[in-house]
């Protein structure tokens with residue numbers, strides 16, 4: 001009998017980068033940076049996923065300028081001082097077989113918020129926060145995110161040029177920081193999505209109005225980043241495939257085709273966040289895999305690789321998504337917070353690497369030995385002994 005490797009554990013080559021499996025740690029903001037700099041928290045948070053077998057480890061939404069900060073604890077790449085602590089992490093990830101991705105973003109009108117567990121409302125702008133000066137809130141149009149949120153200043157054409165230049169500068173720093181992949185954050189109601197969606201974009205100039213105009217900023221930023229990001233390195237784009245007010249899945253297919261034409265390799269398919277308190281990925285009462293149909297449709301209709309995300313928790317569920325050709329990567333967020341070795345567990349469940357050879361020897365040698373010697377009450381998957 002020939003043994004086929006499960007789709008979830010087949011390598012994925014993109015340009016000159018090979019991801020060892022299809023498991024992606026979804027970008028997750030930690031709100032633990034000081035002045036945008038990564039520290040030991042980010043090192044510990046991200047490296048354990050590499051030792052836990054993940055193929056693609058993603059840094060959280062990392063802000064390209066200080067005005068783009070969601071909250072004071074966001075990561076940044078707006079100055080050279082941010083490079084070294086990130087480099088320390090990417091070196092470790094590479095040494096342990098994982099590919100690294102950084103998500104570059106700008107919070108737009110959602111800048112200046114409290115950490116989620118502190119209430120997730122707008123920060124009190126009359127006082128400094130953790131000793132830091134406040135920052136200006138800018139957006140395509142002077143429309144607040146929700147009632148009670150600050151009215152952003154409408155971006156001028158100079159602002160648009162400056163923010164685009166900040167994306168480019170951050171991508172150059174990402175290269176110096178050793179990242180393998182950049183992902184443009186075009187989702188969840190942040191700046192790029194605010195341009196895409198008619199809910200937040202009421203501009204009368206060439207950046208507002210019809211779909212072509214609303215896509216202009218996203219495409220300009222992406223093309224500018226692609227121009228400086230090494231040709232051998234992949235570029236991803238996270239989209240809210242549909243939102244609460246006017247951006248549709250059909251629009252996302254059109255956008256994905258345009259992005260493909262300018263050198264984007266993968267569309268990472270989330271949803272929502274522009275007109276509701278939480279992006280739909282974090283909203284209540286969603287069913288497992290609820291965003292997979294977005295990744296599936298964009299993949300088929302735009303002819304581009306996709307990542308699926310949102311309540312993907314079980315190995316068989318993840319395997320079926322890739323095996324059935326619905327997405328090329330499976331991004332896992334909260335389940336990976338619960339179990340950073342999710343990828344190793346999934347491999348065991350799917351019959352891959354029973355000897356734990358893909359784990360660092362410091363862990364894998366002992367787990368293999370325990371498996372071989374067996375122990376009373378071992379779970380079924382752990383009883384392939386002697």
Ligand SMILES: Cc1cc2nc3c(=O)[nH]c(=O)nc-3n(C[C@H](O)[C@H](O)[C@H](O)COP(=O)(O)O)c2cc1C
Pocket residue numbers: 026027028029030060061103185187188238270281282309310311312331332333334335
């Ligand atoms: C703590 C936390 C932080 C997040 N930060 C980001 C982020 O920085 N960028 C992003 O695109 N999505 C972010 N998300 C959304 C996740 O990447 C993911 O899309 C979402 O949690 C759904 O996947 P899950 O059900 O596997 O958690 C965050 C989610 C969580 C729980």
